[in-house]
Amino acid sequence: MTLKRPFDRIETIDIHGVRKRFGETVAVDGISLDIRGGELLILIGGSGSGKTTTLRMINRLIDPDEGTIAINGIDTQTIDGIVLRKNIGYVIQQIGLFPHMTIRENIGLLPTIEGWSREEIDSRVAELLILVHLPPDQFMDRYPKELSGGQQQRVGLARALVMNPPLLLMDEPFGALDPLLRRQLQDEFIGIKEDIGKTIVFVTHDINEAFRLGDRIAIMHEGQIVQLGTPRDLILNPADKMVSDLVGSDRLFGHIASLTVSDMMVPASPIISGEMEVQSAIGVMVQSGSKIAVVRNRASSFSVLLLSTLLQMRDEVKTVLEATDPPFFLSMDASLLSALEEMKAASVSLGLVMKDGEPAGLLLPDDLITRLV
């Protein structure tokens, strides 16, 4: 028996006008949300905000009373719930490893049901244990009770990934861990997330976790989505008092107010010549691992060069100078807050910090926000 896969990759998940009530309680009150393939979308809110119900409607553990949820344009109501869920990874806070099964059996349960051979299962389990940083030979044959909470949660993640689902639903997976361990698992998870390249919907009530992990964050309150945006949107343009309290705009801005540009700038490197050949410039930038270069024109004039722009225009330009953007100059000791406001007003996302006529650093508001939180 092979698993029917309703989808191999996620293009879109369209949640449209979805409503759900349990008895007299309205859990989800008409939400619409487009989740993009490959992103990590955070659903955040207090208890009773409807975030978990929303998550559980995506894999049909709960069916909506009204509205539709479509994955890649296919209404999930037309897909058998069991088939759908076998194709979607699911991780919960309580983990729910089966106590009577070894780690191998826990992770290998779905493959066993699907009739994989013992060798296939063993190699897949080993591969996943390595991915979640647990040495397979030490952990394969242990029972869940013999593992710490953090180790169990890693096994939970490995189990969710076993059928290589294109979509992962995570319901406060790190919520029960102590703050230090939570932070460590988040860091590991950021790495794993890069490796696996999946679409992830992640429920949390921890705004710091949301900022660290989320590409976009949907803030839910009383069954509705109050605001949806990138961490930067939410901090800089909170929709209302509730959002600004939640994201701690005041707190963050209070912190920012004491900082200068030099506190938060990143090194300006590489600095390359404006006459440099396009190909070698790409080489230098890739080599240095930098997506942004500072270009020195004749004398003491500078401009900035984005690797993405350069790659786009590689065939149309001869020298890098033609692909550069005029810089937005900032001075080292300017207040960070006013610098950000100026940049926002000019709608630029990159500032070149100068000191004594030479580039001293770059200010990247997007990057800055993730570093501040």
Add this chain to the structure above:
Amino acid sequence: MVSGLLLTPILQHIVLAYTALFVSIALGIPLAILALYSRPLQKIVMTLANLMQAVPTLAVVAIVVPLIGIGFWPAIVAIILRALLPIIKNTWIGLSSVDPVLIASAEGIGLSEWEIIRYVRLPNAYPAIFAGVKFAAILANSVAILTAMIGSGGLGSLVFEGLAGVNMMKMLSGALPAIGIALFLDASFSWMERRLLPRSGQSGLE
């Protein structure tokens, strides 16, 4: 010589008790699974289980006679009536007392109802099922003595004849093997339990 005379009643007793026990297991476990998904059935089963526990064993044996007569098969029915319910009740309790988190996580990763029973509920219920079967086996063994009164043969005949004739020797020749069988049943089920139940690292099982 004595052992030769005893062989037939001992065999009769074992056939009687084990046939009834296996039928009880074969009926009881599926019924318990069904009871999990049907509230009316669950109500009926649990009410019957509690009721049957309250009825004295002798009365159970007696009530069979007006309904289906005497002999081997009525005796089997009497034993089943006594042995079935601990099995159903324990199985049902074992199946339904699985940690809800495990059920939620099993549903979440896409197991069907049957797969949840097969891979999650049943394994978690094994200790309770074993306890039920063990108890049922002991019950079957003792009821199989009493059913000699309704013509089932077996060790009970020796006991009752010995009692009636004040023949201590005969009575003991029925009672002692029955005690031996009971001890053997208990030991063999404990052994099976140790062999079959996975070591979950969470209880005193290892």
